[in-house]
Amino acid sequence: MKFKFNLLSLIILITFSNCQNDNHNSDLPHDSSFYIDYRSLKGLPDGIAVIELDPEAPNFGHISSQLELGIGVLPHHLYYNQSANKLFTTALGGSYLYQIKTEKDKNGQPKLVNATPIDTGENTVGENLFFTNDGRYFMTFMGGAGGPRDGSIGVFNANNNQLIKTIKAPIQTNPNQFIMYPHGISVNEEKGIMMVTSTIHPDLTTGMGNTCTLLDLNTYELKETYLVADSQTDMSSPVEVLLLRGKFPQYALATTMLGGDIWIAPYNAATKKYDAFSKIFDGSTQGLGWALEMYIDDNSRLYVSFADPGKVLVFDISNLPQLKLLKTLTADKGAHHMVFFKTKKGKEVVAVQNNLLDIPNLNSGTISVIEIETGKTLGTVDLRTKYGILPESIEGTNGPSSYMHH
Template identity: 85%
Template sequence: MKLKFIAAFLFVTLITFTGCLNEHDPDHSHDSSFYIDYRSLKGLPDGIAVIELDPEAPDFGNISSRLELGIGVLPHHIYYNQNAKKMFTTALGGSYLYEIRTGEDQNGLPKLIDATPIDTGENTVGENLFFTTDGRYFMTFMGGAGGPKDGSIGVFNANNNQLIKTIKAPIQANPNQFIMYPHGISINEEKGLMMVSSTIHPDLTTGMGNTCTLLDLNTYEIKETYQVADSPTDLSAPVEVLLLRGKFPQYALATTMLGGDIWIAPYNTATKKYDAFTKIFDGSTKGLGWALEMYIDDSNKLYVSFADPGKILVFDINNLPQLKLLKTFDADKGAHHMAFFKTKSGKEVVAVQNNLLDLPNLNSGTVSVIDINTGKTLGTVDLRNRYGILPESIEGTNGPSSYMHH
């Protein structure tokens, strides 16, 4: 009888433990805990951490779980798949792409379990992901196969993470239609269109881009390469692109890293492409540079990060192509990715990850938590001095922490 009881106990324990290691569970709420990709400043392995970001919580700023990926891996962007059951991080080094397995600890808090490298073929320097509803996902590789004017897009099977195809279009073959140093990616499945930006060579010196390229989502053929700069010689480095879709006005938006601006292109129903890009916000007029990420909430507000001097600008997009500036939030130098949530008392806040590639004057290494109604900074976590790490990106532990990003 005692042996049967022990066996039953072990079976229940095993089932319970196994359940804790299942894929991500979007139905379980831990809304103020977040995943951050980080780089070590002490020569230790880079990795991913779980951190509490509610300034009202007693453990604000505490890291409760870590997963080391390796020295020099430089994890870069965290993503969920279509149903938020699986989580991935891209990386500038290491294996360039990893699937991350998560679970919960004995207190029900998010816990990082392990990382599985994904074969990216010849493609190097992983940047952004986009998951489509038909079982594919797309990834930009800023380094491509490693050439001085390289870059590629990987197409993967979302069920088994197998690389299906590598999309390449060298500028040497066609200087009018090409893919080079791709970073940002956005897809409009209804229109069958995909757009990628041309940013900068991974070594940050060999070359820079000033275009965005539109592709057919199914044939992978290039439809057009657009200049997103004041002139052909203006190396503006478009970094993120967003094809507005669904209920939003049908435009393409792009931010320019070195230009520090926001650009827009209207969708043309006759050509089934976008028309030329024009600048709709000049960051220099506001003392801003290094325009980076774009996030849109469900009330037609656009949040854009400017790494220099570290600001978040909030725009009304109800009357595109006109942008109406509503608010400006103070973050820290290197203001980059964002995550949106509510504090324990119900305050609506945005957490801003302040660091861009550990570049001088753009690498505060903090996370600012800002009340989006008052603009007041409610709390700041100094990861640089507290933990000896720099945050690279941020994402919710309960699924995506924004309404629309790419």
Template identity: 35%
Template sequence: MSASVPEIGAENSAYNIEQTQALVLLSGLPTLGTTDSIAIIEMDPDSAKFGDILYDYPLPKLDAPMHHLYYSPNGRLYATGLGSDCSLAEINLVRNAQAEPMIDKFECINTNGQNVGEDIMWHSVNGELYMFVTFMGGSDLSQIDAGTVGVFNPQTNEIIKIIEARQSQVAEGKPYIKFPHGISAYGDRMVVTSSTHPAIATEVGNTVTIIDLNTFEPIETIVVEDANPVGFPSSPVEVLFVRPSIVEGVKPAVLVNTLFGFETWKIPYNEQSKVFGPPEKLYDGATEGTAVPLEFYGNEDELFISHGMPGVVKRYDLKQLPNLVSSGADIKAESGAHHMIFYKTATGRKLIAVQNNLLNLGDAKDDDPTDVDFIAKLNDHSLTVHDLGTGERLGEINFKQRYKKGIDNIEALFGSGFTHHH
């Protein structure tokens, strides 16, 4: 996430029709006979083509869906994948002879055996740019304490180092990395979360780990947990290192969402001593009526946090970070509220679109063997579009009803105006 990204369209006086088009990862649903793809869809609720798939690129058959889309600082497009066949890929998004956007290549990247890719972050260390990727399954999915962070050359995509510290293989009290999911960094300190084993029903974490980027070694593991409202460990999921590039003059701190703890935490950071303070709970979903907090997103003025249950996006004053001070009423989406994009229509109306889907597993009522009851409750398979200022819902696209597919992720086409959480 960066507070320095200009408002969408501010760089062009003329309206660009592609500003209301989005790139989505779609998953075929096992009982409906559909297959995975990457699509470009129209997102202007005032358009007759709202919700139409303008372009669809079929993905190869893999052991699990692709999960996240990311643009690198120089505009290259990447995706992480939830399986072992293709845990990380680069996608060549180009224009054809008519200047229309299209995909001409989908290429899996060699991860040296790392499985179940989740988040990607680009960060400079001592003047050199790296691509960091969290792999929840690490080098062996059979490990109950699996998980690695891959360090890649951002130009060649070659693996430079695998950061691994299994809890069962380090001395008691030493830092470890387990099921890393969220990732964020400031200066020479990187933080990754310990969420859940990719099998979901087995092991669950309750920590974040600090990595020294001078050595690429873990140096501290911090427990982030209080109540256990569903009987599981807290499962920290996404993380945001609040830093001066986001809020000028801010006291740096780490914000952490806990999937099963239903909470948002703050871990203060002393930039001079490089010491992290004790975690402080900022938001308690169990008492506030929300569950499954997921993503951090932001624009120039606000921080947005999605909560999968009941399906809302909460908004906070960016300038008040790292504390959470409400900046408006909740945006009411649907169950599984997750990823977002921000964009403008041709009339200049500022919008937010929310993807309402946690994971594209099936539903028991469809006799789908991939069903997990808890996850199925967080799958609305939809995008809802709202006025950014008022939160008013202006439209909805249900991919399961319309296209017999689920939606895994949404990104702005060519990355215009999209601000991610790292």
């Protein structure tokens, strides 16, 4: 399994990167140190931290650097830009989007310096980012301008972080093609398309979604809104979407948060859209719920986190639409984001961040480090007990720590 580049590949990556979401991490000093977004459980400011996650390291679980963002900011997702030389975090509160400045100390250890808020206009509740090769990035805003059935996509200039355009398509205007509560986003630049999910109102009660919407990447026009649920009344809450691209079979994959399932749609070259979504994996048949994140390695293996009861399932996607389950890894309740790396002894591991929005029974507040080959948990960091914080997301300190995510 190849989750990492060597140093030469990193240099090539930074110079000629194709897409932030299709990169490996690098074999550099301290590449078992990771950035985490966190929320305070003590009424203190939320922020970002650097933590060591190699169970074989003497300082396993130690936080070496912290950057406070503010009380109630709730940083949510960490992202690198497409050339992996800028770090960002989205946020559910505060300014919703920040660029993070980092440095290396005299030992080459990553250090957090400051955060610069980015103006998101009227757009609220920042969720996912996607950087494209043409100098843009796209951001989903689950709250939109704040209405009960709102939601928007911000288009930004990647060079100066200026908001270029806000894409809005209210369900009230067209119930057949709309953007509402967007969370997940994925882009296929070669095909000139992007897709966003319709998940849930930010207060988790006002409304829920059960669709994904396909847009033209350049005109921003909506092409189709797809049902990703058993019925129109099944509020499945699609949370993440992944448009497979490059060498992978040309399908769209989506996870449903409240459905607990994985859905698939084939790309149709004639219509230049996807055909209808169908359920490819039913979590309830396996005692699983709250399907969340998807990651793919370069050996056509798909890793999907299920927050309830806290599992990561590994599938073979080389023969889609057949999805073959290879193994099940046990994390903790709230299993969510992942990073991939090698321990000092060369073991291939996945670190799983176990917390979803501090929702009861889905908020273990731990990070599980699991050996992929054996499924053995090599170490667990209990951030709730040790630091009084809950991890919200996780990312590498030497660049993206997965091959393909969104």
